Amino acid sequence: xxxxxVGMPAFPTAAREALADxxxxxxxxxxxxxxxDKRAAVVAEVEGWEELRVAGAAVKEAALRDLxxxxxxxxxxxxxxxxxxxxxxxxxxxxxxxxxxxxxxxxDEVVKVKSMATAEIGLNEALEAEGIAAWETDLAExxxxxxxxxxxxxxxxxxxxxxxxxREIFRRRMGDVGRPAPDDLTDEPSMLAGAAREHLRDxxxxxxxxxxxxxxxxxxxxxxxxxxSEGNGRMCLTxxxxxxxxxxxxxxxxxxxxLDPMLxxxxxxxxxxxxxxxxxxxxxVTPGDGPQEVHVVLLDNGRTRALxxxxxxxxxxxxxxxxCLNVCPVYERVGGHAYGSVYPGPIGAILNPLLNGVxxxxxxxxxxxxxxxxACFEVCPVRIDIPxxxxxxxxxxxxxxxxxxVPKPEAVVMxxxxxxxxDARRLRWAERASGVAGRVLGRFSRTTLPGGRTAAGRLPGPxxxxxxxxxxxxxxxESFREWWDRTDGGHRPDDxxxxxS
Amino acid sequence: xxxxxxxxxxxxxxDRGDLIALFVERVEDYRALVTRCAPDEVGSVxxxxxxxxxSVVPPGLGLEVPGSVVDDGWTAAELDAIDAVVTRxxxxxxxxxxxxxxxxxxxxxRAISLVPDLHVCIVDATQVVADVPDxxxxxxxxxxxxxxSGPSATxxxxxxxxxxxxxxxxxxxxxxx
Ligand code: SF4
Numbered sequence: 216x217x218x219x220x221v222g223m224p225a226f227p228t229a230a231r232e233a234l235a236d237x238x239x240x241x242x243x244x245x246x247x248x249x250x251x252d253k254r255a256a257v258v259a260e261v262e263g264w265e266e267l268r269v270a271g272a273a274v275k276e277a278a279l280r281d282l283x284x285x286x287x288x289x290x291x292x293x294x295x296x297x298x299x300x301x302x303x304x305x306x307x308x309x310x311x312x313x314x315x316x317x318x319x320x321x322x323d324e325v326v327k328v329k330s331m332a333t334a335e336i337g338l339n340e341a342l343e344a345e346g347i348a349a350w351e352t353d354l355a356e357x358x359x360x361x362x363x364x365x366x367x368x369x370x371x372x373x374x375x376x377x378x379x380x381x382r383e384i385f386r387r388r389m390g391d392v393g394r395p396a397p398d399d400l401t402d403e404p405s406m407l408a409g410a411a412r413e414h415l416r417d418x419x420x421x422x423x424x425x426x427x428x429x430x431x432x433x434x435x436x437x438x439x440x441x442x443x444s445e446g447n448g449r450m451c452l453t454x455x456x457x458x459x460x461x462x463x464x465x466x467x468x469x470x471x472x473x474l475d476p477m478l479x480x481x482x483x484x485x486x487x488x489x490x491x492x493x494x495x496x497x498x499x500v501t502p503g504d505g506p507q508e509v510h511v512v513l514l515d516n517g518r519t520r521a522l523x524x525x526x527x528x529x530x531x532x533x534x535x536x537x538x539c540l541n542v543c544p545v546y547e548r549v550g551g552h553a554y555g556s557v558y559p560g561p562i563g564a565i566l567n568p569l570l571n572g573v574x575x576x577x578x579x580x581x582x583x584x585x586x587x588x589x590a591c592f593e594v595c596p597v598r599i600d601i602p603x604x605x606x607x608x609x610x611x612x613x614x615x616x617x618x619x620x621v622p623k624p625e626a627v628v629m630x631x632x633x634x635x636x637x638d639a640r641r642l643r644w645a646e647r648a649s650g651v652a653g654r655v656l657g658r659f660s661r662t663t664l665p666g667g668r669t670a671a672g673r674l675p676g677p678x679x680x681x682x683x684x685x686x687x688x689x690x691x692x693e694s695f696r697e698w699w700d701r702t703d704g705g706h707r708p709d710d711x712x713x714x715x716s
Numbered sequence: 717x718x719x720x721x722x723x724x725x726x727x728x729x730x731d732r733g734d735l736i737a738l739f740v741e742r743v744e745d746y747r748a749l750v751t752r753c754a755p756d757e758v759g760s761v762x763x764x765x766x767x768x769x770x771s772v773v774p775p776g777l778g779l780e781v782p783g784s785v786v787d788d789g790w791t792a793a794e795l796d797a798i799d800a801v802v803t804r805x806x807x808x809x810x811x812x813x814x815x816x817x818x819x820x821x822x823x824x825x826r827a828i829s830l831v832p833d834l835h836v837c838i839v840d841a842t843q844v845v846a847d848v849p850d851x852x853x854x855x856x857x858x859x860x861x862x863x864x865s866g867p868s869a870t871x872x873x874x875x876x877x878x879x880x881x882x883x884x885x886x887x888x889x890x891x892x893x
Contacts, residue, residue, distance in 0.1 A: 246874075355872035404878050405878045446882035452826075492746070505826055
């Protein structure tokens with residue numbers, strides 16, 4: 216598995232199902248609005264936020280431009296600091312390395328810090344197949360894991376669950392895998408967090424092996440950085456004897472001082488805080504303090520594929536802050552599961568096709584899961600131009616179908632459009648036809664758009680793919696060209712009101 | 717000649733007093749507790765904050781804490797039986813209300829400031845800097861560092877903030893000077 220959930224339906228199908236779930240939409244609207252407002256307030260506090268964004272983008276861009284060199288530097292400084300470095304080309308290799316380390320220490324369980332990279336490679340399932348239990352220790356990840364569920368947001372993976380559901384999951388499942396939830400557990404968030412504290416503390420205190428990711432990896436000092444809130448990260452990173460960190464190769468920055476813009480951009484963009492409660496940095500092994508055996512797995516899994524894409528490589532600048540999810544009108548309505556991947560929302564819509572290619576239907580549907588409104592670019596702390604990459608990936612999807620024996624409906628429509636637009640007479644004719652169609656469609660319209668224009672609901676035939684997820688405004692009854700002819704470009708009185716809407 | 721456009725005024729370097737006030741405000745904003753005192757009062761303030769709580773201190777704290785044990789490699793399970801920890805810090809960041817430990821002998825191993833439920837952290841006012849870049853410049857990347865902004869917290873359930881999940885549930889900053 217690499218990034219997309221196995222067996223997920225393509226985005227439009229999943230989205231339509233999600234849209235029907237009003238509770239989900241209410242949970243999501245509340246959550247995204249709350250984080251959005253918090254973020255806006257703390258971003259407004261920073262003088263020169265734009266300059267900071269430019270600096271953040273430059274730091275990551277510089278690291279990517281010379282990635283091979285920086286990775287070699289990183290490897291050398293990690294080894295110097297006492298860590299063991301592994302290279303993993305794909306999910307399978309990475310999982311095998313982690314399982315190998317656990318087995319070497321006779322560990323049948325590991326504790327985990329929330330990490331997108333380990334979710335992407337399906338590490339928990341891989342370890343389970345080896346008879347090793349992987350305990351998620353982030354509260355939200357614990358809720359997802361105990362609920363046999365899938366994460367729906369990068370930052371708050373259980374955002375689709377409300378407190379009553381969380382209580383139910385804890386009561387039902389905690390006892391199966393460790394200390395059970397207390398009998399008097401209510402649905403108060405502080406009580407639920409308390410139950411998680413008790414349940415996980417046993418695991419922290421006895422765990423021999425921990426697994427983490429990293430938010431940043433500093434090449435010249437071999438320093439890894441983990442940003443978190445709950446302290447579960449600190450527990451995993453310092454208490455066990457052995458630590459394995461799975462780090463995507465795009466996490467590298469060149470120098471220690473490059474962390475400055477990143478640590479200022481990330482918390483404000485992510486949780487809307489000036490600084491997250493805990494940040495841990497460490498370089499290899501510190502004698503007498505923390506794990507005395509440290510492994511770092513440098514993971515490719517499609518990243519060099521993305522790097523080779525001139526337009527798309529900027530997606531590798533992503534610091535997984537999730538700001539783009541919270542402003543996305545599409546994400547806000549359908550939620551994270553519809554994207555079928557651990558990377559949902561606007562970033563998921565470009566990252567998944569870039570990492571995996573567009574050969575499967577699910578991934579190929581993602582570049583279309585957007586209104587191209589541009590809000591994601593506006594908030595992105597490292598200025599990833601997501602809309603441009605989306606358009607480029609749509610082209611990639613179309614290209615991948617060029618050889619098909621039965622062309623996709625869009626291809627047929629586009630061919631017809633090209634034929635029409637290439638000749639003025641044909642265009643005039645087409646506009647007349649569309650005017651007629653407009654009058655007809657207007658009659659059948661089921662929806663009135665803001666501004667009073669009518670719109671059609673779902674249309675039959677090849678247009679169904681488009682109108683299944685959108686309202687189609689009825690074409691105006693008169694074309695611009697017809698209006699120009701009739702009024703001489705506005706010089707003659709415009710007295711024809713027939714059919715105006 | 718005046719410029720064609722109005723340039724924003726150059727950022728004013730805050731004076732020391734403003735900086736410390738901002739630090740206190742931002743630390744308190746995280747619902748951490750702050751007590752300010754003169755350097756020679758630190759012993760009695762710390763004793764008062766601890767009350768009857770059992771405590772562990774790092775070997776290089778440089779302060780007598782009556783009734784406390786000095787860490788000499790306690791196991792996590794042993795630390796779990798202790799209520800509180802007293803440490804110093806490396807640097808405080810005013811803009812974000814953050815305290816950074818670099819785990820020198822006056823701050824101790826990472827585990828001791830993590831497992832006990834109350835963290836009493838002594839910060840000297842002279843250690844407070846304006847913003848993240850100043851802290852980064854001061855810190856040595858070869859040492860492990862822990863950046864602490866308020867007590868442990870989660871917002872994972874309906875985005876309601878709850879203090880204290882796995883780390884210390886109470887952070888008490890004793891600010892000297
Ligand atoms: S694409 Fe930008 S806004 Fe979205 S998660 Fe990544 S860094 Fe954040």
